[in-house]
Amino acid sequence: MNDAPLLPLAAAPPVAAPHTYAARSVSTVMAWVMAALTPATVYGFWLYGWPALYLWLITIGCAVGGEAFCLRLMGRRPGPILRDGSAVLTGWLLAVSLPPWAPWWIGAFGGAFAAIFGKQVFGGLGQNPFNPAMVARVALLISFPVAMTSWVAPLPLGSAAAPGVLQSLAITFKGIPTDFDGVASASLLGYSKTEMTRGIDLLHSLAHAGAPGVAWGGFRPGSLGETAALLVAAGGALLLWLRIISWHTPAAMLAGIALPAAIGHALNPGQYLDATTHLLAGGALLGAFFIATDYVTSPNTPAGQLIFGFGVGLLTWVIRTWGGYPEGVAFAVMLMNVMTPVIDRYVKPRAFGRDRRGRPIAARRVN
Amino acid sequence: MGLMERLFKTPAWGVHPDDRKQPAAAVPLRVLPMPERLYIPLLQHVGAPARPVVLVGQPVLKGQLIAEPGGNISAPIHAPTSGTVIAIGDLTAPHPSGLTLPAITIAADGADRWAELHGCDDPFALAPEEITRRTAAAGVVGLGGATFPSAVKFSLGKRLDVGTLIVNGGECEPYLSSDDRVMRDFADAVVDGVRIVMHAIGARQALVGIEDNKPEAIAAMRRATEAYAEVKVCPVPARYPMGSDKQLIQTLTGREVPADARAAEVGVLVHNVSTCAAVHRAIRKGIPLIERIVTVNGGAVKNPGNLWAPIGTLIDDLLNFCGVVEAPARLILGGPMMGTPLPHGRTPIVKGASGILAFNAAEAAVPEAGPCIRCGSCAKACPMGLLPMEMAAHIRADSFKGAERFGLADCIACGCCAYICPAHIPLVQYFSHAKGELSAQERASLRNDATKRLVEARAARIERETQEKAAAAARRKAERDRAKAAAAALSTTVTAEEISS
Amino acid sequence: MIAAILSLTLLGTLLGFGLGFADRIFKVESNPLIDEVAALMPGSNCGQCGFPGCSGAAVALVEGRAAAAVCPPGGKALASALAAKLSLELDLSKVADRGPQIASVAEDICIGCCRCIKVCPTDAILGAAKQIHNVIREACTGCGNCVERCPTEAMTLQPIPLTVQHWVWPKPALA
Incomplete structure (x- = not known):
């Protein structure tokens, strides 16, 4: 038997254990997150019509293009790296947080900015300190405040007032024509803030007949994919069920918004919006499930995620309530992104056989 | 498993790889025909290599001592069959490096004649120390893969007054079923071995932890332990790495072994089921550890299953016996999570070889590594509560001390992190690399200290020699002066006498 | 105005005296770093570094005339220890650990x-x-x-x- 050597195995360097791998890879994780975003996004397309779809395509296209451009500059082949799907996801997350009828250059600038200045300048996937989509959104908001806060009332596809395919192209590429001026609308957060600055408190302004509201179904003015609370939450539930995200960050963030909101509203309903409105308005749910849970820019430990999430929630409420902008999720996420390394430095899991400070625990004997 | 159980019974740590134990586990045990030649490495255990006590050309009998322990922590090695020693020299070790180890080669004579064996009908009448001595003499080492000499653990357990023996039948590695087979086919031998080990260490109870994916083994062990109240069979959830000592102890007793401490310090000792069976054979029948059950499995194997094979059988011989459907793309000694990749099949199985895996090309495909996305999956999976991504980042920057601050020393190299990593970063290789470099640095700095002492000794020697030389020179000078003075005095006297006379 | 000038002058004078005093009291005769670095070296004075013995190499290291990887017998362990001690740049892969x-x-x-x-x-x-x-x-x-x-x-x-x-x-x- 000995004289029958079976094989000359390759002289390649040895492959270290483990020799088997879990099926989930970076690209499948990204694909699942996109799948979870799909219902809310498709609903957004229906709600706001063709311009929303065009903006979505432009944003993703420019995010991917920006990433490919940077990779070319660095002399790396873009193909395999783009296939991980992170650039598409970044563009997607930015697109769903943009006003649906925003002009094409908002999407183009934002997408490229997210990929280049949000991610690639730091060294690409895994190295960026800030959530790239939120970097781009904040850059757009500061640079083009008017375009970024021009909301439209829902004009569902199929309804008589909805713009057609070609007319929508004109909306995206030439601007909103005058015959659609009537659809320009305010979001609830923006409206209440404006009214407050005019000295009208919430009790009166929201009781007004034309005041915008919030709705579980999402039939309201708002960003492309943030309005349908139920669909966003369903996507989040999918990610939780797949264990792609853990419950810590979303739960803590929603609690961080809801708790101060509830307290404030109980104390002075004229000054502070109630908790439900806060949760359903703006990008609270989208941020909780899809933005704050970004792996790269959030802490790694459950305890750290609780701190991080609560911080994002609290800052969101603070900015919404007292800040200069009606919506604060993007700023709050970026502020807490800064804190992530600090949180990770101080909040570490307890190692087996050690106490929290890393000293060996005392031995307890089996009787 | 129901939802409640999934939520509350399954430990938070670890991973759940596809176990792939079937159909190999269900195939009845086969006995490998004695190969023509056996290649027995002299280092098959943790500790010092054994020293050969036979000469080339010497005939040996099955079970005869061929190498004696090379130190306090070492183990003897015995001839797995009768025949002639035809070589003592270097042989490719079952090790990823492809480096060699000294080994004894025996040409089997086919007669398989036993040496004289000294069994014992009533081991419980023997003193515990005698059982420990006989176990050591039989060359029994931990068969779960760690290959620590069992007798050393016995005396440790005795010294630290261990009350509980934990018998590890976890076998959490996918593909492997050798422990499963031992429990199914030799449950009585295992239980007898457990009771002998309990006697040797003075334990009052034994807990046999078996993963709940081995119902036949659990049933067989329950039957075998019916008569002995002190031996309890405890099914544990199938979760990798349940077979790791610390995790199994925690699951069975609720006790957490402190970092940098041994299990004995919480009053337990862990032995593998196959080790217990080997102790049974060594004490009852006097048979040293020369054969074991090896799982031969993997996509490239035609008839996977478990083989009863002598230590020193070439892996190619095992594969030839089981047949291959294609040339294996990778050979692994042990399981897929912690096993050692082998350079080729012309290397022998050793005492700790629980399985040989021959992977086909699909199983051996290595996904390309990407950048870390800080998803934290590795930290969630780590049974030791470490942060693998942080350790790897430090090692990547050659900061081994930084990795140590993140608990590199606590890492048990179970492979959960690298298994689960969506970016397929070879985390375990980073850790193995760092551990190796750190121990090399440790050796180098010890050597540096030794050099310093030698240099000082030399300086002292040169100083002493110079002083001695100076002293000798001074002495000689003094002697010369004395002689001169004496001569002068003599001549003076003579002159004076002359004058006086 | 006067009070501010006076108080700052007083403070500066006092601190100046303090520093001068400390300089006299805690005077350092030689650079302690050289001794500490020399203690790390093997001490065999083998001369492979090209400096006059291990203490010569220690002086060169502290003065920045030698790289952390100066000592071939010390290998990577010594090189990283020296780099840590002196905050030197060190590329471990370039250390000539040509093996013992x-x-x-x-x-x-x-x-x-x-x-x-x-x-x-x-x-x-x-x-x-x-x-x-x-x-x-x-x-x-x-x-x-x-x-x-x-x-x-x-x-x-x-x-x-x-x-x-x-x-x-x-x-x-x-x-």
């Missing part, structure tokens, strides 16, 4: 002249006049002094063969 080496005697050429014994910094060579010399493996640092001194080229440096026990997994290639 050891002197060995070609017994058919050795004439037993004893010259190597005199230059060995660790007394690692055993022998007497007209007897074949031998190297004590555990004591040899592989400095090579004996190789230069040997009149018959019987002394050579041989790499210590890598064993299974000392093999280290290579660092994974960067993605």
Whole structure:
């Protein structure tokens, strides 16, 4: 038997254990997150019509293009790296947080900015300190405040007032024509803030007949994919069920918004919006499930995620309530992104056989 | 498993790889025909290599001592069959490096004649120390893969007054079923071995932890332990790495072994089921550890299953016996999570070889590594509560001390992190690399200290020699002066006498 | 105004005196760093670094004239210790860890002249006049002094063969 050597195995360097791998890879994780975003996004397309779809395509296209451009500059082949799907996801997350009828250059600038200045300048996937989509959104908001806060009332596809395919192209590429001026609308957060600055408190302004509201179904003015609370939450539930995200960050963030909101509203309903409105308005749910849970820019430990999430929630409420902008999720996420390394430095899991400070625990004997 | 159980019974740590134990586990045990030649490495255990006590050309009998322990922590090695020693020299070790180890080669004579064996009908009448001595003499080492000499653990357990023996039948590695087979086919031998080990260490109870994916083994062990109240069979959830000592102890007793401490310090000792069976054979029948059950499995194997094979059988011989459907793309000694990749099949199985895996090309495909996305999956999976991504980042920057601050020393190299990593970063290789470099640095700095002492000794020697030389020179000078003075005095006297006379 | 000027002047004067006083009291005769670095070095003064002995190398290191990887027998361990001590840049992959080496005697050429014994910094060579010399493996640092001194080229440096026990997994290639 000995004289029958079976094989000359390759002289390649040895492959270290483990020799088997879990099926989930970076690209499948990204694909699942996109799948979870799909219902809310498709609903957004229906709600706001063709311009929303065009903006979505432009944003993703420019995010991917920006990433490919940077990779070319660095002399790396873009193909395999783009296939991980992170650039598409970044563009997607930015697109769903943009006003649906925003002009094409908002999407183009934002997408490229997210990929280049949000991610690639730091060294690409895994190295960026800030959530790239939120970097781009904040850059757009500061640079083009008017375009970024021009909301439209829902004009569902199929309804008589909805713009057609070609007319929508004109909306995206030439601007909103005058015959659609009537659809320009305010979001609830923006409206209440404006009214407050005019000295009208919430009790009166929201009781007004034309005041915008919030709705579980999402039939309201708002960003492309943030309005349908139920669909966003369903996507989040999918990610939780797949264990792609853990419950810590979303739960803590929603609690961080809801708790101060509830307290404030109980104390002075004229000054502070109630908790439900806060949760359903703006990008609270989208941020909780899809933005704050970004792996790269959030802490790694459950305890750290609780701190991080609560911080994002609290800052969101603070900015919404007292800040200069009606919506604060993007700023709050970026502020807490800064804190992530600090949180990770101080909040570490307890190692087996050690106490929290890393000293060996005392031995307890089996009787 | 129901939802409640999934939520509350399954430990938070670890991973759940596809176990792939079937159909190999269900195939009845086969006995490998004695190969023509056996290649027995002299280092098959943790500790010092054994020293050969036979000469080339010497005939040996099955079970005869061929190498004696090379130190306090070492183990003897015995001839797995009768025949002639035809070589003592270097042989490719079952090790990823492809480096060699000294080994004894025996040409089997086919007669398989036993040496004289000294069994014992009533081991419980023997003193515990005698059982420990006989176990050591039989060359029994931990068969779960760690290959620590069992007798050393016995005396440790005795010294630290261990009350509980934990018998590890976890076998959490996918593909492997050798422990499963031992429990199914030799449950009585295992239980007898457990009771002998309990006697040797003075334990009052034994807990046999078996993963709940081995119902036949659990049933067989329950039957075998019916008569002995002190031996309890405890099914544990199938979760990798349940077979790791610390995790199994925690699951069975609720006790957490402190970092940098041994299990004995919480009053337990862990032995593998196959080790217990080997102790049974060594004490009852006097048979040293020369054969074991090896799982031969993997996509490239035609008839996977478990083989009863002598230590020193070439892996190619095992594969030839089981047949291959294609040339294996990778050979692994042990399981897929912690096993050692082998350079080729012309290397022998050793005492700790629980399985040989021959992977086909699909199983051996290595996904390309990407950048870390800080998803934290590795930290969630780590049974030791470490942060693998942080350790790897430090090692990547050659900061081994930084990795140590993140608990590199606590890492048990179970492979959960690298298994689960969506970016397929070879985390375990980073850790193995760092551990190796750190121990090399440790050796180098010890050597540096030794050099310093030698240099000082030399300086002292040169100083002493110079002083001695100076002293000798001074002495000689003094002697010369004395002689001169004496001569002068003599001549003076003579002159004076002359004058006086 | 006056009060501010006075108080700041007073403060400056006091602190100035304090500093001057401290300089006298805690005067440092020599650079303690040199001694600390010298303590890290092997001390065999083998001269492979090109500086006059280990203390010479220590001075050079502190003055920035030598790199952290100055000491070949010290290997990576010493290089990283020195880099940490002196906050030097260090690329470990460039450290000439050419693997441990050891002197060995070609017994058919050795004439037993004893010259190597005199230059060995660790007394690692055993022998007497007209007897074949031998190297004590555990004591040899592989400095090579004996190789230069040997009149018959019987002394050579041989790499210590890598064993299974000392093999280290290579660092994974960067993605």
